[in-house]
Amino acid sequence: MKPVDFDYVKPSDLNEVLQTLNLLKDKAKILSGGQSLLPVLNMRLARPEVVVDINEVKELNHLVVENDYIKMGAGVRHSFAEQSAIMKDYLPLLAKCIPYIGHSQIRNRGTVIGSIVHADPSAEIPLVALILDGHLELVSEEDKRTVPLSEFFYGYMMTDLQPEEMVTSLNIPVRSIPVGGSRGTSFIEMARREGDFALVAAAAQLEIDKEGFIYDVRIGLGGVGPAPIRLEEVENFLQQKEPTEDLFIEASQLIKNYLEVDEDPFVPKEYREHVAFRFVQRVLSEALADAKTSYERMS
């Protein structure tokens, strides 16, 4: 199990990366953390002619708050994001999902953006970035565009990224907590072993106003389709209501109408559906409990 022979290049600035991509198009592959690409290369599922290592491009290492966005460069590794104070303060949900990604050895190398581009349907970061209204900055030698996560995933490991493009930044809007209210988050997943890809993952962020009603809610599921999904019907149903367990049970019923879980040889469809259904309820309860404790902490 060895990769095919390829040329390895390590540009030290972005322009050089983009020139190389423009010249070679799909003959080239970007190497970031390598935690998905190297397995693929070792198994010869990809046979690039040139591997373009972006680890020396220092301008991609930013993790900053700027113009009401948290901006994360392509160089930000899982382990760095996991420990960053900015992440804990502004994006607690993203901070919470990172420990579920693989193992420490994987998180020490793998990058947040690499995980989005790889687009595994059960990956944690794509799900969380999607429900937090994240968008990506895509850059090529000739063009620059932003794509919301909601338009980035086409299907199983397929995305809107063009061969001459690379992703330079993931930007997630900063939301302020409603005055006198609180925010809670929760991330849960079911995997066969610790660190394996999730069979089903669920994420929720709940904001409660000062009267105790739901001010804003975001919820999504991973692993139940070709790409992570945001449960907009559930969100709309919950909006402005008083959060209770019964309400969450009712909300979880809604997904039965439209959840289309793929059949796979290892996990029965019914099992995934059942877990998804339970997780919607549980992730909401846990987010509510978290909102209550953070409210107590503040008052």
Place this chain on the structure above:
Amino acid sequence: MSNHKVQIEVNGKNIEAEVSGRTHLADFLRNNLNLTGTHIGCEHGVCGCCTVLMDEEPIRSCIILAVQADGHKIKTVEGMSEINQETGKRELSNIQKAFWEGHGLQCGFCTPGMLLTTEALLAENPDPTDQEIREALSGNICRCTGYLQIVEAVKLAAKMNKNSTLVYLPEEV
């Protein structure tokens, strides 16, 4: 196709070598440097037995290219033993002694990865709970021990690190 000159500090020694772009670090360590203590199991990042430390952090050497280690520090299991300051003799490290003493291995295939992951864990958290040990070692698969003695060995190593009189044989290697 491309060849690259690299300078890597391996177990404290500065190594200069030429590697082809596609060679992963585990192959480089084993085939070019004869450091066969780094084992290769799955070769796609799943089993953890190829774990080495790069700049003190545990990584999988089968899913990083050798050329990517250029300019970095690598530690393999061969670099774990230490010179005892009192006797001047080379000895196994506390973690290795604890695995020996606590039967933290049977066939030994997973052991190099277990040892190095443990070293990084104890450097960061000198007194881990069972849960923290299991979490830290979750990326290292062992098909023999059932993990119980491994967890015990890590706890013993933590104890030995704190209490230098808890020294077990063998003294010399």
